[in-house]
Amino acid sequence: MLIDIIAGARPNFMKIAPIIHALQARQEQGGSLRFRLVHTGQHYDARMSGDFFTQLGIPEPDVNLEVGSGTQAEQTGAIMSRYEKLLLEAPGSLCLVVGDVTSTMACAIAAQKLCIPVAHVEAGIRSGDWSMPEEINRMVTDSISNWFFTTSEVANNNLRAAGVMEKRICFVGNTMIDTLLANLPRLQKPEFFDSLGLQAGGYVVTTLHRPANVDKGDGFARLLTAIAESARGLPVVFPVHPRTAKTLRELGEVPANFQLVEPQPYLEFNYLVKNALAVITDSGGITEETTVMGIPCLTLRDNTERPETITLGTNELIGTDPAAIRPAMDSLFDGQWKQGSIPPLWDGKTGERIVAHLERLLSA
Template sequence: MKITIVAGARPNFMKIAPIVRAIEAAQAQGKRIFYRLVYTGTERDSSLDASLFADLNMKGPDVYLGVNSNNSTELTAGIMIAFERELAENPAHVVLVVDDLTSTMSCAIVAKKQNIKVAHVVAGTRSFDMSMPKEVNRMITDGLSDYLFTAGMIANRNLNQSGTENEHVYYVGNILVDTIRYNRNRLLRPMWFSVLGLKEQNYILLTINRHALLANKANFKELLETLIEKANGMPIVAPLHSYVSDAIKEMQIKAPNLHLLLPQSYLTFGFLMNKAKAIVTDSGNVAEEATFLGIPCITLNTYAEHPETWKIGTNELVGENPSVLGETMDKLAKGEWKQGILPERWDGRTAERIVQILLNE
C-alpha cells in the first residue's frame, strides 16, 4: 500500500509524525506499506525551523510543492495543479490529509477526481459557522473522504447528522495526544527560563494566533489588561509571532510581568505548557494538549474543535469577553479549577489504530 501524506502548515506535522512512526513500525514487522510526505508550501517557509523535524523525530518532506499565496482561490488552484502533477509522477492508493486547511480540501479533491481513496485525520470537527473558511474546508473534505478518522464521539455525531455512512467513520482518538505523549520525556527546558526568574507551576503561558482576535484593538487591549491585572504579578510568558507581539507593543502596555518572546521550538514550547500554572490561548491544539497534561486552560474563543476539552477536560471557553476572562482568572487564583479527565482513546495509540485500519482495508 502506497500512502501520500499531505501537510499544508507547520501544525500539521505534529499530527503526521506519529502516523509516520506507526507506518515505519509496520514496515519493520514486514508489512508492505509505504509513505511519501508532501508539503504544499515552499522550502523557504520560515515556520519550518531547522529543529522541527528533529524535535518530532521524523524526516522532512519528500517533496515541496512550492505553492504560496494570500489569496485563498489562487492557493486552492495552485495546490490542485501541483498536487495533480505530484500524483501523476508518484501514484498512491490512499491520500491522507489532516485538519481543515485549504491544502487539506484541495488535495482531497484532486485525489478523489483521480479515483484515489482519501483518509481524513481529525474528521467531523465543526464550528457550524459557514463564514469560516476552515468550516467550508472541513465539510468538503469530510464529504469526499473514504476514511473519516475522528477524535471523539461528538465528531462522530456531527458526521452522523450530516448523513455520513457509519462504515466510513472510525473513532480512533486524538492524534495530537500521540505526539505530546511520545515527547513528554523529551521536552527541553529553555536556557532563558532561569534568566527570567521563572519557577515551575508559577507562571501563565499566553499564546495568540488568530488575526480576528487582534482586529478589535480596543477589546484585545482590554483582554490583555484583564489578564495582567488578574495575574497579580505572576509572570506571563508569551512566545508570539511578530505580528502579535508588534500589535501588543503598539498598545504601549507596560507590565514588568509580561514577557514577550519569539516563537519556541516544539520541545521547548511543550516544556512551557507542561510546567505552567495555567495557559491562556486561542488555539484548539493547545487546549487539547493542556487537557492531556492536566493544565488549566482558558481559551479566548466561543467554540473548540473538540468540545471534550471543556466538557470533561481542563479547558474553559471565555470567548473574547474581558469580564468572563476576569471571572475565570479569579477561579484559577482561588484554586477552584475543575478536575479534568482524559476523553476516551486519547491514549497515545491513535496512529497505530489508523495504520491498522488502512492495512486491514
C-alpha cells in the same frame, strides 16, 4: 500501496508523526504500505515548520510544493495545481490529510478529482462557526473524504448526522496526543526560562492568533490588559505568532508583566505549558494538550470544535469579552478549577490504530 501523507502547517506535524512512525514500524515487520511525505510549504518559516521535523523524528519531505505565502485563495489554488501535477506524474493509492488547514482541503480536492481516495484524520470536528476558515476546510474535506478517522464520539455523531455511513467512520483517538505522550520525557527548557526568572507554577502562558482577537488593535489591547491584570503580578509568557506580531508592532507596548518570545519549537513550547499555572489561548489544539497534562486552560473564543476538552478536560470556554477573564482567573487562584479527565482513546496508540485500518481498507 503508496500513501501520500499531507502536511503544510505547524498543527499538521504533530498529527502526522505517529502515523509515520507506525508505518515505519510496520515496514520493518514486512508491511506492504509505503508513504510519500508531501509538504505543501504553507508554513515555510523554520520556526513554524522546520524545527518540528527534527524534534519529532519526521523524515525530510519526499516532495515540497513550496507554495509560500498568499491569501487563502492563492494558497489553495497553488497547492491544488502543484499537487495535481505530482499526482499526474506519480499517482498514489491514497491521499491522507490531517486537521483543518488550507493544505488539508486543497489536497483532498485535487486527489478526488483524479479519483484517488481520501482519508481524513481528525474528521468530524465542528465549531459551527463559518467565520473560521478552518471550519470551511473541515466541512469541505469531510464532504469528499472516503474514510474518516475520528478523535471523539462527538465527531462520530457529527459525521452520522451528515449522512456518513458507519462503516466509513473509524474512531481511533487523537494523534496529537500520541506525539505529546511520546515526547513528555524529552521536553526541553527554553533558553529564556531561567533568564526571565520563571518558576514552575509561577507564570501564565498565552497564545493568541485568531483574527477576531488580534487584528483590531483596540480590542487586542483590551485583551492583553485584562490578562495582565488578572495574572496577579505573575509573568505572562507570550510566544508571538507571526500574524499577531503585526498588531503588536502597531500597539507599540504591552503590559509590564508580559514576556514576548519567539514562536517556540515543539519540545520547548510544551515544556512551558506543562510547567505553567494556566494557559490562556484561542487555539484549539492546545486545549487538547492541556487536558492531557492537567493544566487549567481558558479559551478566548465563543465556540470550540473540541467540546470534550470542556466536558471531560481542563478547558473552559470563556468567550472574547475581556471582562470574562478576571472571574475565570479568580476561580483558578481560589483553587476552584476543575480537575478534568482524559477522553477515551487518547492513550498514545492512535497512530497504530490508523495504520491497522489503512492496511485493512487498502487490502480490500
